[in-house]
Amino acid sequence: MSTNRERTDTASPGETVARWADSLSPVEAEEVELSEAVGRVLAVPLVADRDSPPLDVSAMDGYAVRWEDLQNRPAVLPVIGEARIGQPPLELAPHSAIRIVTGAPVPKGADTVLRREWVREHGTHIEVPAELGVSRGQDIRFQGENISAGQTVVPEGTLVTAPILGACAGFGHSRVRVFRRVRVALLVTGNELVAVDDTVQPWQLHDSNSWSLRGLLSMVPFLELRLLQHIPDDLDQMVAALTGALDQVDLVLMTGGVSMGDTDFVRPALEKIGATIVFHKLPIRPGKPLLGAMCHDRPVMGLPGNPVSVLVTACRFAGMVLRRLGGISRWQPRPTLVEVNDPEVSNPTLWLYRPVRLVEQAVAEFLPTRGSGDLVSAARSDGFVEIPPNTVGTGLRHYFPWSLL
Incomplete structure (x- = not known):
């Protein structure tokens, strides 16, 4: 028997889905080679294995000196050596200088670096002008000033970017513990849908929804599309498809069949296999x-069948669930604020999502749209903005790109 625990409070649609996502647990962790880690999510903190820098190094090309040898200027100091990158520190004798390049270890005994352009170079010696102002520690990057050994570079739940990949290598991590990829099943429903390369009749539609969602999923390296299936509008076939999918994946995404028509079988199919309905119908347009x-401890999301509804609900709501399952600590959306200007865009009771094009930094313009079936408008847009009830499409509004991240 199914259980119905649908939300009946006045939370916003985003809050409703966020609370559900927050109740979910991330997938298990695994260890991967560093070459496979980019785009994955750290399952443990990245910890520095040593100080950074590991010793005092020069921040500039110039000369390493003792600050006390500069107190009586002008000063003439013999150049007794050259400090290079990748070599152990030299030792600086009193009243002398060592030529040094950026990144080279500061010689023992030196505590200041003079930039080349600050001194007069004479081959075997340098002359330090009387008017030069310099402080002790000038142009030295001190050991551990970036981070000390044992400290956390980035926490668990961080998406591995190129800089983080470099940090992993820099701190000696050839293997990285990450959350395994989230396995997703995509079940597309509808008698009217035919494959993209099949002949389409006037009363039929090419299946665009599966391709839109495949595109979104493929842009996220920690997601894996494990199963893709087209299901006709038939209750028994839908039950069979759901049962099979739930045994293979961490999340089932369905499109179509979630309204109240005689052939909308997603909810009846879920109820037949004992699912708990967390929410159904949110005050949004498109995508209501x-x-x-939840079914067999697996989340299931039923997205409306119209193509723009699929894109909006996937990016605005399913993305939260996917990020949470993937282990991202900041899984709630952090939308950008953009300026829009159309007072005609409004609704007294619904949260509206409208396609926009970015025209300049932090400024967007609404695109003409014919509704949730107008994939042309979505294709011409950069993303969409969210407009709360009882407000209009003017001023600063939250902008979401076409992305699950």
């Missing part, structure tokens, strides 16, 4: 029939 459920 959006459904969230």
Whole structure:
């Protein structure tokens, strides 16, 4: 028997889905080679194995000296050596200088670096002008000033970017512990849908939804599309497909079949296999029939079947669930604020999502749209903005790109 625990409070749609996502646990962790880690999510903190820098190094090309030898200027100091990158520190004798390049270890006994352009070079010696102002420790990057051994570079739940990949290598981590990829099943429903390379009749539609969602999923390296299946509008076939998918994946995404028509079988199919309905129908447009459920300890999301509804609900709501399952600590959306200007865009009771094009930094313009079936408008846009009820499409609004991240 199914259980119905649908939300009945006045939370916003985003809060409703966020609370559900927060109740989910990330997938298990695994260890991967560093070459496979970019785009994955750290399952443990990245910890520095040594100080950074590991010893005092020069921040400039110039000369390493003792600050006390500069107190009576002008000063003439013999150049007794050259400090180079990748070599152990030299030792500086009193009243002398060592030529040094950026990144080279500061010689023992030196505590200041004079930039080349600050001194007069004479081959075997340098002359330090009387008017030069310099402080002790000038142009030295001190051991551990970036981070000390044992400290956390980035925490668990961080998406591995190129700089983080470099940090992993820099701190000696040839293997990285990350959350395994989130396995996703995509079940596309609808008798009207045919494959993209099949002949389409006037009463049929090429299946665009699966391709839109495949595109979104493929842009996220920690997601894996494990199963893709087209299901006709038939209750028994839908039950069979759901049962099979739930045994293979961490999340089932469905499109279509979530409204109240005679052939909308997603909810009846879920109820037949004992699912808990968490929410169904949110005050949003497009995408109002959006459904969230738990079945066999797996989340299931039913996205409305119209192509723009699929894109909006995937990016605005399913993305939260996917990020949470993937182990990202900052899984809640952090939308950009953009300026829009169309007072005609409004609704007294619904949260509106409208396609926009970015025209300059932090400024967007609404695109003409014919509704949730207008994939042309979505294709011409950069993303969409969120407009709360009882407000209009003017001023600063939250902008979401077409992305699950």
